[in-house]
Amino acid sequence: MxxxxxxxxxxxxxxxxxxxxxxxxxxxxxxxxxxxxxxxxxxxxxxxxxxxxxxxxxxxxxxxxxxxxxxxxxxxxxxxxxxxxxxxxxxxxxxxxxxxxxxxxxxxxxxxxxxxxxxxxxxxxxxGLPVDNPISTAFVNHDAQQCGYCTPGMVMATKGFLAEHPNPTLEDVKNGMGGNLCRCGTYMGIRQAVLEAAKNMKGAKNG
Amino acid sequence: MANTPDYSWPPMADRKIIGKSFKRLDGQAKASGRAKYTSDLKMKDMLYAAYVLCPHGHARVTSIDTSAAEKVKGVQAVHVIAPAGTEVQWHGKEIAAVAATTEEIAREAIRMVKVDYEVMPHFVNEQDLGKAGSRGKAAGEKVTGDPEKAFQEAEAVSDGVYGIPVITHSCLEPHGCVIQWQGDQVMAWPSTQFVTGWANTLAPNLKVPAANIKVKMDYIGGGFGSKFSPGAWAEVGAILSQKAGGRPVKIYLDRVAEQTIAGNRPSAFGKIKIAGKKDGTITAWQSDTWASGGFAGGGQPPLPYVYNNIPNTRLNHTSISVNAGPSQAWRAPNNQQASFLTCSAIEDFAAKAGCDPMDVFNKNAGYTPRAEQYQYQLAKAAELSEWKKLWKPRDQRTGTMRRGLGIGVNAWAGNGHGCTARLTINSDGSVVLEMGTQDLGTGTRTIMTQVAAETLGLQMGQVKLVIGDNSLPPGGSSGGSTTVGGVSAATRKAGVNALGKLYEAAAPALGVQPEELEAVDGQIRVKSNHAKNMTWVAACKKIGPAGKISETGVNETRNPMGLFSGGAAGVQVADVSVDIETGLVKINRFVAVQDCGLVINPKLAESQVIGAIIMGISTALYEERIMDNATGRMMNPDLEFYKLAGIKDIGDIVVHMDIREVNDKRGVIGLGEPPAIGICAAVGNAVANAIGKRVPYMPMTPMHVLNALEGRNA
Amino acid sequence: MQSFEYANPATVQEAVGLLSAKWGEADVLAGGTDLISLMKDHLHTPKRVVNIKNIKELEGIQKTAAGIRIGALVTMDELAKNADVKASAKSLSDAAAAIPSPQIRHMGTVGGDLCQRPRCWYYRQGFGLLAMKDGKSLVPDGANQYHAIFGSGPAYFVSASSLGPALIALGAKIKLVSAKGPREVAAASFFVSPANETSREIALHPDEILTEILIPPATVKSATYEVRQKEALDWPLATASVTLTMRGNTVASAKVVLGHVAAKPWDSAEAAKAITGKAITADTAEAAGKAAVASASPLSQNAYKVTLARVAVKRALLEAAKQKA
Incomplete structure (x- = not known):
């Protein structure tokens, strides 16, 4: 079809x-x-x-x-x-x-x-994102995943979040990622991953 | 070479790969959504299965009619699991299943299966022991010393009620598999914590030789102890496949079924009294506990926990059968409950005696199996949590937001499960490491590769790893924090064995005996003269006509050879604030000091500890299976009212990995369970410290906290 | 989900023509955050789903002399971010912003928030809106920790609307349109506590579409306070929304509406009366909170919600008092 x-x-x-x-x-x-x-x-x-x-x-x-x-x-x-x-x-x-x-x-x-x-x-x-896109890479860098089943959703939520908050604080991240759950307990890594992704994506834009 | 080769770990200072925080090898595949979990598989002619579940807490199936479902276009197989006459003991029990060409058709078709039930009386809530009646089975009383006398002579006695409810594993990837049964051959792609043994559990049910069941799994979306066996669903999936002419069937539980029947942790309740002196010395323990993990009842938590040498004890326990889905192993079975009951009672005793609980836990460390270790950890936890500055006695807190600190302790055996690694060195220098194990997200792939690379003197990228297939050398089940100990020991042995053969091949060219060689930095060189060397690839060219060296390494649990150990210990401190008007509990900070043995990858080890803590905070604040007396059903089989902590709900987490030479010498110790154990205990104690009252029942919801503050406890 | 016909009208006129005079025949789809779950659970089995998202006239927020007009398709995200709403109806803005999931804020619409069905677990598990069994509700003796503390049945679920309490407190009007034409109802009369299993918890008729909300112009202070256990996606346990018209430092008139405590947002005249004519202090706010829950009748497990409702009223009043009018 x-x-x-x-x-x-x-x-x-x-x-x-x-x-x-x-x-x-x-x-x-x-x-x-x-x-x-x-x-x-x-x-x-x-x-x-x-x-x-x-x-x-x-x-x-x-x-x-x-x-x-x-x-x-x-x-x-x-x-x-x-x-x-x-x-x-x-x-x-x-x-x-x-x-x-x-x-x-x-x-x-x-x-x-x-x-x-x-x-x-x-x-x-x-x-639609390259395997080594800055968000996924930041998740890997901060070991922001264990079983990984929530991770693609987290990555896409991050993309949505950063579209609205390109320059977030840690508090913004905590408030902006409340629509996704993880069972393995990777939120500490996710907080850092989102902050790093924000930094790297802005860098990419400038470059 | 008659002697046993030296498998021991290289000294801490000499390690090049072990002890380094390599990123997890499957990280990018998972984080980019490319990793294929078995629940992602889609294959030609694959059918989708759906279940009819029992809507009642207790019932007998009086009739079942599947004819309408069978007629639905797209339905390829219907299987009745509970025929007329079957007595069903819990809501969610599988009654029938269908397989159809699309998931939508399967889901709609199950609604066409007509089942009549005779509804029978149910009993679903075990919190009140007095209501259990004949559903309770008492274990015999156990007494040590003279508790009667100790309680009479005590200067202080605490007396409390404590309860921790049934919680569910809530694996994000539900239980299930894709399975295909053709003739006497079965191919399965399960979501399991035990790739090697899965087929052996399924085989007798299908009456197919285990040898004919092939199992493959690359990724698993959470197990936490609930995914060892194939479960009933693999068998049902296989039957549906066979009925549908051998088409593959994807059978995964939907969320309702996952929460209701796929696994839970038993509850534990207790009335506990502790006797002791005004200086905080504990002299006696008395506990009357009860628990349920479903229709089969509930196990007895090991009490008193960690402080298990309290001299005078009286223990009673009742196992209660309820009409609810069955329990499964959960990260440190019974230990979490035991830690909660014990540490809560000790905290209450400290308050009664007018002591700082940190002193009481410390002073009584002689009752623990490892007093020095716990004392060291208590001191470290006190330092990191600023205990001296922040802790105040229960009655000295004022204001609406009240801060409190509390302690939880853990202990776990760990060790390394039996398993076999096969390491192959090819004449072109390439290396393959194989085992029928699985990576639950704990980092098994990464640490196996690290151990192999370290052993062979290679870089991470030079070792190819193959896991997740039951035709590979046997792996163990990933439970009890035994995986890392097992796979690292087996890999080490396989590596050393293979290297021994490579030395034999290469030694003549260097004019030395094989024993004189070592593998370092991509070279095979003479230990006493590093200038005499050859590259790894050159050495591999010397491999004989077979073209490869393939050696196994077998780990035996009973013979650790110094490679791994058990007996992890840990201390945790929760720092919380409680809004006494709303009963809302917020975690400010959670401190964990964790004994961790030899650490292969500090980052991944720390992730294990943090993950366990976050899961524990979630259970301490939110999680509870809610059973309805009126209908006998689980009311929250979802992720809406079965609440899991989100990213903002967990406070800040401070982990101190106790990496010291003295711990390193004990070998590798698994970290899945130990750090998961003491969290409810620590949070509950912190809340009690904050509000000046014990909140008897977990989780620390506004309901439970306000009930305690407003005197509504039953 | 049961099969349905999917209709995609471009105008309100066209849309209402696709509805039915009977509940159950057709459902209106906007954000989908509730309807799709209802259909998956076969609680709604419409023969036709009328997607209204392509109807341009249902979009947008406009400030006019008549007040603020909010189209039914405005998302929670748009509502939370709108400067006019923030400036003159802060309680509404905050109620939308408080929904802790960005995805839900992106998807969920104002109309959907008002028309969503209760989250009551008896209802969601198929025991019906009133959870009746043998002529008696299962709720009072069942698992009722999240249920109503006001009203004496037969409905014990709680209204799930996040915006309802604020809209009632702000005196908003809701526009409903059928093939026969439009009508306006006060937000206060939009929510109803159903008396029987076949009635609905809102005043909308099955052949009507909620098209817009009008918030009257007024110089008021307003606030919404929610007690929500989780800071990730979760339902509030109790909320209070207050609107105050001030005369100097004293309250000239007040509206106090509680959420998640009854089958409809609970308009507390008692609390409003208690605070009227007074300056807002910790003591007067506390007294208003007490007045708000004086007539509460909790069920076997949810007495704690009485405390939460009282505290929510107190904190909402104190929050509103801090604002510049």
Missing amino acids: SSTKDPKTKNAVSRRGFLGGMGIGTGAVGAGLLEREAIASPAAATVAGPGAAPITLNINGKPVSLTAEPSVTLLDALRNHLDYTGAKKVCDRGTCGACTVMMAGKSVYACSVLAIDAQGKPIETIE
Whole structure:
């Protein structure tokens, strides 16, 4: 599948074919939907699903296409439908930060974004950063990881944080990294890593 | 060469690689998101599994109907784990599983499995021993000396209630594996702390020879003691794979299951009395403790902890069975609970006797197995925490924000597990070190490479390391802080053995006996005449027609040969501030003095200690499995109300690694567990010191602190 | 998640046409921080999800003579950083800034904060909004440490809204639009304590979209104080938001609203009365705090929250008093 189009404007009723094909959730989507749409659906509504729909994401500067239900999250799209596995699925409920990616220049939890809703917004995953990018390198320098499962999310949260605080104090770091959890206990290293990354990234900019 | 080769560590001053803080070798792969954990694997035709879990604390399955789930398009296999008639003893127990072509389909399909239950009475909270009734099993009373008399003659007696709840491992990477079962062959990619032994545990369940189960794992996202065995999920995954015609199945617990059934640390509660003199000398101990780690009950913490030679003791313990997910080993099983109970009671005794607890811990060090070590560490911890300046008796704190200091102690055996390293030197000079071990994030890859490079006189980059495969020479299970001792000893031996063979090959060219050679700085040279040398590569060219030297090094736990040791000790001091209006506890500073033996990589060793402390602070302030009497369920199987400390919640941490010649001589000592042990004790004591009252129950939440301050304790 | 149709309207008009007169048929998606979890847990199984993020008219913050207008799609991050809000509604600005996760601040919207469902663990585990079993709520004798200390049921969850208390204290109005047209409700009447399992905890109708908030112009001092255990992502245990109109050094009129202590933000007329006509001192603030919790009725495990609510009121008042009006 390599469609690069947004979900097409379609008559909602035609989507019911997909639903049957999918074979799940059919019990729940009963006559109610039809009736309601018959009353209320405006002709111009841009709709997709139920059932798989073509989705095009802009990941790390490249258009990437997949076909997935509108209910598929950005995280599941990245990890399962595509092969960007840097973002991890840990809580899957927007509480741990392991799935952090950048969307439209801001750090977000990919588990709490629908893939279909992420269309048209530039998405940056950790795979978009070079292996030796200054943030990851600072994490290595300060041994700011143990098992490493939270680390890609931490690195992307750092990227988001530094975008807003290019010249942070230690206190800023403590306040600005509160959306990510680590279980191994690497926060002391992370504090220093974020400060070093800030320094090195500014250096890179000046150079 | 009939004599045992000299495997001993080079003297501290001569080490070039060991003792240096190399960055962890897999650091960049992990920090750039390139490292592939088994939960990241995606392979052709792979199916995704999902579980139906029991929603009740105690129930019998009366009927189960999977037909609707089977009909869902994309579902490839359905497996009933708990057929009709099965009695289920806890919320979250696995009932059935499905495998489907996508994770979304699997998750939706489990909702189509219709299960009827006969709900049965549950018992889920063990805090009140009086309510346990028949669910409690008393161990026999243990008495030493004459506690009766000692309590009668005591000048001061403390009497307190203390409790530390069940907490969950909360591994960020959930438990599970990718597994493929075709015919009599099984291929598995688990998340495990025991790559070598994993297949052997699974084999009898599948009735497949262990020899036919291949296991591979590069990275693991946290285990902390809960990921030794394949767990039920590997077997279920294998069955689903077989039912689906041998397609690989990815079976990982979701967060609810992970928090509910994948592992927890047993609770421990106790009523403890200590008797002693006004000068702080302890003379007697009496404890009535109880604990639960799930339906199987709970173990007895070793009491009194560290101060285990108190002369007059009376101990009773009750193991309580609750309807809740089973416990797993947790960083220093039972020791954390024991340290909490013991140090809390000692702090209360010090307050009762009108003494500075630092003096009481110090004065009674004779009851510990290593008095000098603890006294040295107490003094160091007092110095680093500015104890003399900052500590005040309980009743001398005023104001809304009250500062307090508290002590916790630790002890752990460690040692080195049995394992085998194979070191191969090729005739082109390249070196491969292999073992079926695993790097939990502790730095195993890095330290093995350091030991090999040091032994061979090479640089880090000249040693290639291969781990994480059960076809390699056997590794041990990464538990009990035994990995670093084991792998470093085995690597050292393999290196020395291989080097002996290389010396034999190279000696004739240098016109000396092999015993006269040494490997230093990329050279093989004559010990007595360094000018007589050849480069490493030139020496390797002398390797005979086989083209390689391949030697193993076997570590035996019972024969450390001076390479590793057990018996780590540590002292920790928490410095906290408590807002007495809100009960909020903030860590100002946490000081740890840790005995660490011979340290291969100081940075990684320090990371272990800091990590243990942060995890401990998290448990001391926030963590608690909350069971609901009304429904029998775990109410916080998540990372929202099962709270883990964040980056701002941990205060400042000061670690003193006790690297001294005297400790170095004992060899390598693992650091996973020891520094994790005393933290709840130290934090609880600091809070008691700050507010002038014992908060009996961990964690130190506003609820528990205000309940204590406002006299609401049961 | 159950399969749904995803609709992407560009106007409010179009959006409301996609909603239903019945709860459960359609859900509005903005930041997604709550709805997506609700759908994963099958607590919401909408047949249609109406994404409103492409509706330009729901964006932005404007200061006019009528006050400050805040669009429903304004994120917590935008709200926290907005200079006008900081200057004239500090309690609101601080409430948004206090959310300790940057990701949630980036994603979460003002409308979403007001419309989010309770975090009550009985609700989240499928026992229903009121957690009723055999005609009786499970909460009073269950695990209720995070539950309500005000109101006497049948709802024992706590309103999760971070902004609600401040908006009520500031006298804000909330604009709701359906196909029939717009209506305005006072923030104070937007939140309701549901009487039965099928009602909602907000006054929004299923065929309506929350489009904007209007904060009336006024010269007031305001503050929000939160007691939150963790400084990383965590829910407050109790909050208090106060708005004060001063006459010299004394309080001419006051609003005191508590959060996370009842099924709706708890407007404490008692606390407001206690502080009105007085200068704010440690003693008068303490007295107002006591007045605020005089009618509290804690459950078996959450008496500590009464203390937290009292302290939050006291500290919010002292905080507000420090501000220049």
